[in-house]
Amino acid sequence: MLARRSLTALAAVGAGAASLLFGTCGPFTDVTADSFCPFVLEIFTLGITTGTSATTYDPTSSVSRLQMATFLSRSVDGVLKRGSRRSVLGQPWTARPESGLGLVTVGLGPNYLQSDGQDVWVSNFSSSTISRVRVSDGKLLETWTGAYGGQGVLVAMWRVFAAGYTNPGSLFRIDPSQPAGAVTTVASTLGGLPFGVAFDGARIWTANSTGSVSIVTPTASIPWTVTTVTTGFNAPWGILFDGSRIWVADHNAGTLLKLDSTGAILQTVTVGEFTTFPVFDGTNIWAPVPVFPLGVAVVRASTGTVLQTLTGNGLNGPSVAAFDGQRVLVTNFDGDSVSLWKAADLSPIGSFSTGAGTRPLGACSDGRGFWVALDFSNQIGQF
Amino acid sequence: MAHVLLVVAALTASVLGGATGVAFGACGPFTDVTDGFFCPFVLEIFTLGITTGTTPTTYDPASTVSRLQMATFLSRTVDRTLQRGNRRSALAQYWTPKTIVLGLTTVGSFPNNVRSDGGDLWVPSRAGFVARVRGSDGRLVETWTAAPFANDAVVALGRILVNSYSNPGPSNLYMIDPSQAAGAVTTVATDLGLASDGITFDGARVWTANQGASVSIVTPAASPPWTTTTVTAGFISPTGAIFDGSNVWVTDYTAGKLFKLDSSGAILTTVTLGAGPAFPAWDGANLWVPLNGAASVAVVRASNGTVLATLTGNGLTLANSAAFDGERVLVTNYSDNKLSLWKAADLSPIGSVGTGPGTAPAGVCSDGVNFWITYNFSGQLARF
Numbered sequence: 001m002l003a004r005r006s007l008t009a010l011a012a013v014g015a016g017a018a019s020l021l022f023g024t025c026g027p028f029t030d031v032t033a034d035s036f037c038p039f040v041l042e043i044f045t046l047g048i049t050t051g052t053s054a055t056t057y058d059p060t061s062s063v064s065r066l067q068m069a070t071f072l073s074r075s076v077d078g079v080l081k082r083g084s085r086r087s088v089l090g091q092p093w094t095a096r097p098e099s100g101l102g103l104v105t106v107g108l109g110p111n112y113l114q115s116d117g118q119d120v121w122v123s124n125f126s127s128s129t130i131s132r133v134r135v136s137d138g139k140l141l142e143t144w145t146g147a148y149g150g151q152g153v154l155v156a157m158w159r160v161f162a163a164g165y166t167n168p169g170s171l172f173r174i175d176p177s178q179p180a181g182a183v184t185t186v187a188s189t190l191g192g193l194p195f196g197v198a199f200d201g202a203r204i205w206t207a208n209s210t211g212s213v214s215i216v217t218p219t220a221s222i223p224w225t226v227t228t229v230t231t232g233f234n235a236p237w238g239i240l241f242d243g244s245r246i247w248v249a250d251h252n253a254g255t256l257l258k259l260d261s262t263g264a265i266l267q268t269v270t271v272g273e274f275t276t277f278p279v280f281d282g283t284n285i286w287a288p289v290p291v292f293p294l295g296v297a298v299v300r301a302s303t304g305t306v307l308q309t310l311t312g313n314g315l316n317g318p319s320v321a322a323f324d325g326q327r328v329l330v331t332n333f334d335g336d337s338v339s340l341w342k343a344a345d346l347s348p349i350g351s352f353s354t355g356a357g358t359r360p361l362g363a364c365s366d367g368r369g370f371w372v373a374l375d376f377s378n379q380i381g382q383f
Numbered sequence: 384m385a386h387v388l389l390v391v392a393a394l395t396a397s398v399l400g401g402a403t404g405v406a407f408g409a410c411g412p413f414t415d416v417t418d419g420f421f422c423p424f425v426l427e428i429f430t431l432g433i434t435t436g437t438t439p440t441t442y443d444p445a446s447t448v449s450r451l452q453m454a455t456f457l458s459r460t461v462d463r464t465l466q467r468g469n470r471r472s473a474l475a476q477y478w479t480p481k482t483i484v485l486g487l488t489t490v491g492s493f494p495n496n497v498r499s500d501g502g503d504l505w506v507p508s509r510a511g512f513v514a515r516v517r518g519s520d521g522r523l524v525e526t527w528t529a530a531p532f533a534n535d536a537v538v539a540l541g542r543i544l545v546n547s548y549s550n551p552g553p554s555n556l557y558m559i560d561p562s563q564a565a566g567a568v569t570t571v572a573t574d575l576g577l578a579s580d581g582i583t584f585d586g587a588r589v590w591t592a593n594q595g596a597s598v599s600i601v602t603p604a605a606s607p608p609w610t611t612t613t614v615t616a617g618f619i620s621p622t623g624a625i626f627d628g629s630n631v632w633v634t635d636y637t638a639g640k641l642f643k644l645d646s647s648g649a650i651l652t653t654v655t656l657g658a659g660p661a662f663p664a665w666d667g668a669n670l671w672v673p674l675n676g677a678a679s680v681a682v683v684r685a686s687n688g689t690v691l692a693t694l695t696g697n698g699l700t701l702a703n704s705a706a707f708d709g710e711r712v713l714v715t716n717y718s719d720n721k722l723s724l725w726k727a728a729d730l731s732p733i734g735s736v737g738t739g740p741g742t743a744p745a746g747v748c749s750d751g752v753n754f755w756i757t758y759n760f761s762g763q764l765a766r767f
Contacts, residue, residue: 066421066444072433072456073424076464083468117474117752118502118519155474158486158521158766176520177488201478243477280477282466283432300432307430308411325473343467345427367473367752 028057048074076344080326085368094340094352094369094383103379104138106131110373110380112277112320112362114153116160116176120364120371122380123150123162130162130174130183133380135366142180147172152206152239152277153362156199157218163206167192171204171216171224184222190214191228196239196277200246200261207236207248213263229263238277238320242285242301249275249287256287256299269304271297279321279328281343286328288318296321296330296339298346307346313339314351324365329383331360331372338363338372338383352383413442433459461728465710470752479724479733486766487758488521490514494757494764496535496704496746498543500561504748504755505543506764507533513545513559513568516764518750529567530557535746539584540603544571546591552577554593556601556609571607575599576615581624581662585631585646592621592633598648614648623662623704625670627685634660634672641672641683652688656681662746664705664712666727671712673702680705680714680723682730691730698723698735708749713767715744715756722747722756722767738765 025031026041028051040057043049048071052058063071081087107124114121115135122131130150132142149165150172162183164170169190172183191208198205204216211233217225236257238249245266246259251274258267272289275297279286284307285299295311296318317334323343330339332351336358340349354360354374362373370383410416411426413436425442428434433456437443448456466472480486492510499505499518506514509532515525532555534548543559545568554575557568577595584590589601598621599613620637630651631644636659643652658676665671669691670683680694680702700719705712707727714723716735720742724733738744743760754767 062447064444065442065446065448066416066418066425068448068453068456069428069434069442069444070421070424072460073427075460076427076431076433076467079464080468083464085470115474116519117470156476156478157480177517177522199478200481202481240475241477243479279475282472282477283463284430298430302432323473323475325467325469344431345423346430347423364475365473367470 025057027051027055030056031059043071043075046074046078048078073345080344084326089368091368094349102138103374103377103381104133104140105379106133106140106373107143108378109375110362110378111150111375112152112162113371113373113380114155114160114364115366115371116155117367119176120366120380121153121155121160121162121174122362122373123147123153124378125150125165130160130172131380132176132180133371135368135371138382144174144180144183146182146185151195152197153364154197154199154204156204161186161197161204163190163194163197164188165193165195167210169194169206169208169214171197171206186218186222186224187214187216187226188223189226189228190216191230195237196249198239198241198246200241205239205241205246205263207239208233209235209237209251211235213239213246213248213259215263227263232257232265238275238287240278240280240285242280245301247278247280247285247301249278251275254289256285256297256304258304267304269299269306271299271306272309276318277320279323281323281328284343286321286323286330286343288321288330290317290319290334294318296328296341310341310346310348313341313348315339319361320363322363322365322370324368324370327370329363329365329370329372331363333359333361333375336360338370340383354381410442412436412440415441416444418444428456428460431459431463433463458729465728469709474752476752480736480767482736486521488516488523488764489762490516490523490757490764491526492762493759494745494762495533495548495759497748497755497757497764498536498538499748499750499755500538500543501750503561504750504764505536505538505545505559506757507536507545509534509548513543513557514764515561515565516755518752521764521766525565527559527565527568529570531555533557533568534580535582537582537584537589539589544582544584544589546575546579546582548578548580548594549575550578550595552579552593552595554579554591554599556589556591556611558607569607571603571609572601572611573608574611574613575601576613580622581633583624583626583631585626590624590626590631590633590648592624594620594622594636596620598624598633598644600648612648617642617650622660623672625663625665627665627670630685632663632670632685634663636660636675639676641670641681641688643685643688654683654688654690656683656690657693661702662704664707666707666712669727671705671707671714671727673705673714675701675703675717678702680712680725694725694730694732697725697732703745704747706747706749706754708751708754713747713749713754713756715747717743717745717759720744722754736767 025037107127109126191212192210235252273291410422556572576593576597
């Protein structure tokens, strides 16, 4: 049993807003001005509690698990909202570049993209280039050439990497501190037709759509060492690292596969037909499922449990998911739109058009908002 | 245009449907949460992994919470919130590097410390320069000169303020205006104490810990020279300096102590630690003090000066400098070429990483995404 007074983060939920009538402790007449008052005032100010009435806090009552859920949920929301760069920059909106402002023309057929925090790196499949766009003002800074069949982009080890959709597959590297030029091919013996790229802190992993996963070990000289694993894979597309394990989205099998450090499958989670490119939000994996059940499967990474498959919210050919610390964005390739959810409670925020015929595909966050690659209009845009 | 998209488009057009993945009760998986007002909150802490329920299908909504249970819930709440709120999550960088193969910038001889302005890194070198490195890609963008014995820096007042480890002294304070073209630094004070080592800022004044038995307090002015007050009472060899939002703290290497100072530099609190307290970090609640002579790190509660723990192992040898990135604390081990990493919220070790022979990792800071470490012997700046 826990007395309310001794649990500063918890307080009863109930009556509506307090007025500016101040009692012993802010609006509360029943909290004596002792050492607990500052904590009570803080959670009142933050909106974590409203008190049991406009003027009472009921400090000695205990807290039920139901009430606790409310306080903790509001605590997470309040802290994330205040701590986000969007809040600090006074940008609480979701940008919708429908007017054409906020769009940057890059190469031909921009597929996927990733941010290093200051710039966004975009793989342009049809022009075999990689574009560098400055986040702060959307200026196209550089174009790197020779990235044949550029697909998934990774920023790691102070370098930018991209998978080359060739058979056998390739891995390209850019040193962003050097003047733009041709990319460096560090490996050309990956499994066939790779899409996604991930990093585990030491090695680069690629998901190869012809039925394998390649593990690339960086070395001082080129080519880098490649190990390709085929057992159990049908058509890996997306890939991510959750801080402990690599996960692969097997498109044809409709599964998420958790791998050990050798690429062997530890766990299989069925998410739905033709799953594509998932994202990890720190707790859960969001796996777009473009066919059946059309939606986004949310999977607890620690257990592999499917918490829920989200539907509606404008989903139409969901392709690539991204996470910005608070929200998950999914591109709808077929629907020329993006769908957003609040990641903490899976509630829909809404869907937004990217413009007719734009075919949004890749998505990433720059730590503030989202960037989306518009495959058919050769642009990227901020959301 | 990628081949993949055509496949998606074709298949999507063929089948539609909607379903959920697991058995759902009245409120998500919970059959006993029936109050619609509370359900979203319960679902949120379930989604975040703060609660798992009392069983897979029950939450036991009416029970009260013990202090022990509360500790679990609050601990998970803090962890989840910090994890989601940091920039590494938004950039999908969930890894901890296991090696540092790439990510090295050559900055010049003997880089001593490193500080971030949020975009760029500033690296003072006792060889007499201050390097500026771009955070996004590690490019060396500027080298500022005329800074003999440049030692440490603090980013404050829109400027980069650098002290000099001058021995024999006195030491200097240099200023860089980062909006100007690189050139010679401006010397704003020449009367800091002997062998000025650590530097910090309290919102108005610059403080330096001088190994020559003093602490200097410098008041900025419109034009140089800035006014310096140097305090000696109670100090043997001040080394590190840090401001916790209320007070300046300095480590005293020879005395093996940590001092909390008042606004005039007088010692308010003395915390006895161990051999060789060096360059500390502040994590918002606690001070992490590397003990250079005791192969350990002391964690001190700033509010009352209590030593919460003295951490050992995890690669600690000649612990030198500490930095905090919002979730983790990194400590450099100078002579043993290692970095040691902890989760700051519960003091649990994450692991240690070698930096390579002949590197001598010295200073460290965070830019909010990565740690940056100076390699004193190899003249490099590393990103971790």
